[in-house]
Amino acid sequence: MKNDHFSSLNPQLQQKLVRLGIRSELELILHLPLRYEDETRLYPIRDIPDGKTGQVQVEGVIIHCEVITRSRRQLVCQVKDASGILFIRFLHFYPSQVKAYSIGARVRVLGEARTGFFGAEMVHPKCRIVHEESPLADTLTPVYPITAGVTQTALAKLIQQALSRGHSREYMAETLPEAILQHYQLLGFRxxxxxLHQPPPDITIDLLQSRTHPAWRxxxxxxxxxxxxxMRMHYRQRRSYRxxxxxxxxxxxxVLLATLAFELxxxxxxxxAEIKSDLSTTSPMQRLLQGDVGSGKTIVAALAALQAIENDYQVAVMAPTEILAEQHYQKFLSxxxxxxxxxxxxxGSQKKKQRDLELNQIAAGHAMLVVGTHALFQEQVRFFRLGLVIVDEQHRFGVHQRLALREKGSEPNWLPHQLMMSATPIPRTLSMSYYAxxxxxxxxxxxxxxxxVVTKLIDESRRSEVxxxxxxxxxxxxxxxxxxxxxEESEALQLKTAVETYEFLSQTFPDxxxxxxxGRLNAQDKSAIMSAFSQGEVQLLVATTVIEVGVDVPNACLMVIEHAERMGLSQLHQLxxxxxxxxxxxxxVLLYQKPLSQIxxxxxxxxxxxxxxxxIARQDLKLRGPGEFLGTRQSGIPMLxxxxxxxxxxxxxxxxxxxxxxxxDYPEAAQRHLQRWLGDKNAYLRV
Known part of the structure; x- marks a missing residue:
């Protein structure tokens, strides 16, 4: 958004503000406080509630101040008012503070009070010199997210200036119709x-801190x-393609169903039935197929692929690793x-002669199903008539990679259908928001x-039992x-390595x-080892997490995971x-090593x-938050x-x-609302 006032700021200051995600006056106004401090009232020292949680403010005169060196160096002062004495303690301090907090100085102190050895005390309070008649703040004091080179005071001043101008600016206008405001009992935007920037002193601070106040809502x-x-506009836009x-x-x-050894x-x-219905329309399907590990997503994908093939259209199946892609290839081939x-x-590891042969088969339309890794994205891959794209473990691919494959359709304004599969279940809240x-x-x-599967937690000290x-x-x-x-061994992490473990187990089990x-083996070696394991020629397979997804060996009924405490929930569940x-x-068997962190x-x-x-996914979301759960650092999705x-x-x-x-009913209001909140960030939704 172009904004004369923001662009008139010092260029160095602008760069620092950009680190906070602030690029315009509107974004300055939308930079809301992390928390609040109550500097609108004073407590007599005697009346500080015993064991009170939260901050209180007192004012008094310094009657004693010294640097002590017992156990650790610290600055300790005594502040006296008409009702009592408060000790204040600084574990990190500057010489200027020692000088400023001299006997007789009047200070206003804000912090969490607790009962110490000598009575009421505060550790590292907010402390400033005042005069006897210094007025109290008339609103709660906001505390903002800041960055190096931008102080709280400077940022608060910039925001207040923007607010005073913003009242007359179009970008602060209400975007929601009155009927919606009333129906959902919403406060006005302005x-x-x-x-939130200037809360009055009579407001309940807990409602602000917990972000449950109507203004926060x-x-x-x-x-x-x-x-x-x-998301809905993107959904509609996609349906405008053919x-x-x-x-x-x-x-x-x-015929395929009749040959299977199991019933769906x-x-x-x-x-x-949902997928088949989508495929039979002229709107591009973009469906996410979720299913827990072993729920049978692959056969569903295969039957969807046959629907495309029976209409003389090609199908591309993409997987994130060569081991998983090859498993799919063997399965689909059978x-x-x-x-x-x-x-x-x-x-990516194919010999040129073999690759050229496959590319010719694909371009001529002889190969109706193409399985591969990210090699499918490459420019030289030309499809004769691509009708369906199946992406396995879709969260492992970046947005742009998925788009590149989807755009291999053969006509303008024409898209192949797309089926994305995930064995990492997505909790309902994420599905409703980021996958809407x-x-x-x-x-x-x-x-x-x-x-x-029976899961056992076993301490490293019981390794011999395992x-x-x-x-x-x-x-x-x-x-x-x-x-x-x-x-490879990392001294810092002290993790057992796959190579060491393989050598140790080989000596332990010579029979x-x-x-x-x-992951560092070439594709042919990986494939040969996995094939030998699948056919029962290998009894014990030492592996890194390359076997996390897709590997299907029915006779394998025991797994030992080293340093399970270091792995994420999704990875442990997949393994x-x-x-x-x-x-x-x-x-x-989850082998873990003490001490364990809380997480x-x-x-x-x-x-x-x-x-x-x-x-497990729901609990994982609670532990990690949506940013890490979704892997947005790779995909570029803006977070809430x-x-x-x-x-x-x-x-x-x-x-x-x-x-x-x-x-x-209100398309113009929808556009204004989007512009306020997403601006140019809306582009990612093309995918």
Whole structure:
């Protein structure tokens, strides 16, 4: 947004403000306080509530001040008013403070009081010199997020100047119709902003600190509404493009279903019906298929692919790692080759001759299904007639990568259908907010006969018991994984390495067939090792987390995970999902090393107590917040600044409804609202 006043600021100051996300006068006004301090009243020292939580302000005269060096160097002063004495203590201080806090100086002190050895005391309070008649603040004092080179005082002054000008500016005008304000009992926008920057002294500070005051609720509602509007507009825009109408023909589909050794579950049939319905329309499908580990997403994707192939359109299947892509290739090949469907394979490590052969097959339209990694994005990959894109573990691909594959459609204003799959379940609040532009299908049951995996938490000191359990399982004809988090030794982290573990286990189990797989092996070696493990030629596979997704070996029923305390919940759940895929129950041993941090302890508790991926994801969201959960550092999605998806579910529900109303009945208001909150950040929603 162009803004004369902001552009007139000192260029160095502008650069510092940009670090805070402030690029205009409006963004300065929307830079809201983190918390508040109450400097509007004074407490007599004697009346400071014993054990009071929160800050209080007192005023008095310094009667003693000295630097003491017992145990650690600190500055200790005594402040006296008519009612008593307060000790103030500074553990970090400057010579200028020692000089300023001389005997006889009058100070105003703000901080948390507690009972110390000598009576009431404050540690590191806010302390300033005042005169006897210095007026008290007439509003609560906002405390803003700041950055190096911008002080609280300077930033507060800039915001106050912007507020005084903003009252007459168009960008502060109300964007919501009166009927909506009344129906949802929302404060006005201008009133809310003014109150949050300059709260009156009689306001309940707890409502501001907890962000539950009506002014905060209005701001959070507006932010959620902007997100919903943006997502819904993107959804509508996508539906303005054309896609091939892929009708249900069911010739090959019925043949494949008849050859399967299992029946589709009710949940699989339900989501397949939703996908088939989307594919038969001329609006590009953009559907997210969610399902817990082992719920059977791949066969659903295969049946969707056949619907495209039966209409003479090609299908691209993309996976984030070569191991997972190759697993998909082998699986699809085993299903499709007997049907006479040619399946091509593209990876970054292919020899040029093989790659050129595959590229020609794809460009000529002979290969109807193409499986690959990010190699599918490359410019030289030309499809004859691409009708459907299937992206597995979609959250691992950046926004621009997914867009590049989708734009390989063959005509302008024409897009292939897109099916995204995720074995990392997305909690409902995230699905309603960050995925509101997608249609979502959920496979919410596991195939019959799958036994839940038993999870055991075992301290590193009991390693010998775990080793004995592995020997026992392998000698009984079963297979096992031993998962390590790093390949190379890091002294700082003191993690066991895959290589060391492989060498140790090889010496410990000379009678077992053991192999090692990790990310630095070339694709052919990885493929050969995984193939040997799948066929039972390897009894114990030492691996890094490259086996996290997609690996399916029914005879593997035991997994040991080293340093489980270092791994995230999603990763632990994905790894655990590699076992128990046959008729026998799996056992997952989480080896951990003390001492455990609080968050590591909590993660291990959650993974031990829960086997349902959706509940684990919900708990993970609470632990990490949406930014880390979504991996937005890679995808570029702007995060919510004020709203909290856990706390503000009611506002999210209301924002969804209001977004539809605005787009239908008040399109100009919707555009003004989006411009205020997203400005140029709206571009990411093209994807």
């Amino acid at each position: 009133e809310s902003i003014a109150l 209005r701001i959070k509602f507006d932010e959620l509404l902007a997100q919903q509007l943006s 896609a091939p109408a892929l009708q249900e023909r069911n010739h090959l589909t019925h 579950t009710v949940a699989q049939k339900k989501v397949l 299903w499709f080759a007997p049907l006479g469907v040619t399946v091509a394979w593209l990876s 532009d997608l249609d979502v299908s959920v496979i919410d049951q596991l195939p019959p006969g799958r036994s839940p 080793i004995a359990r592995v020997r026992e399982a392998c000698q009984a004809g079963k297979q096992a994984y031993w998962v390590c988090p790093l390949i 077992l067939k053991i192999n090692l797989v990790h 655990r999902g590699r076992i128990g895929r046959g008729s026998e129950a799996g056992i997952c 590591a302890r909590e993660r291990l508790r959650i993974i031990f107590e829960h086997s349902d991926g959706f509940e 600044r004020f709203a909290d998806l856990q706390q503000d579910m009611d506002l999210l529900e209301a924002a969804r409804t209001v977004a539809e109303t605005l787009l239908r």
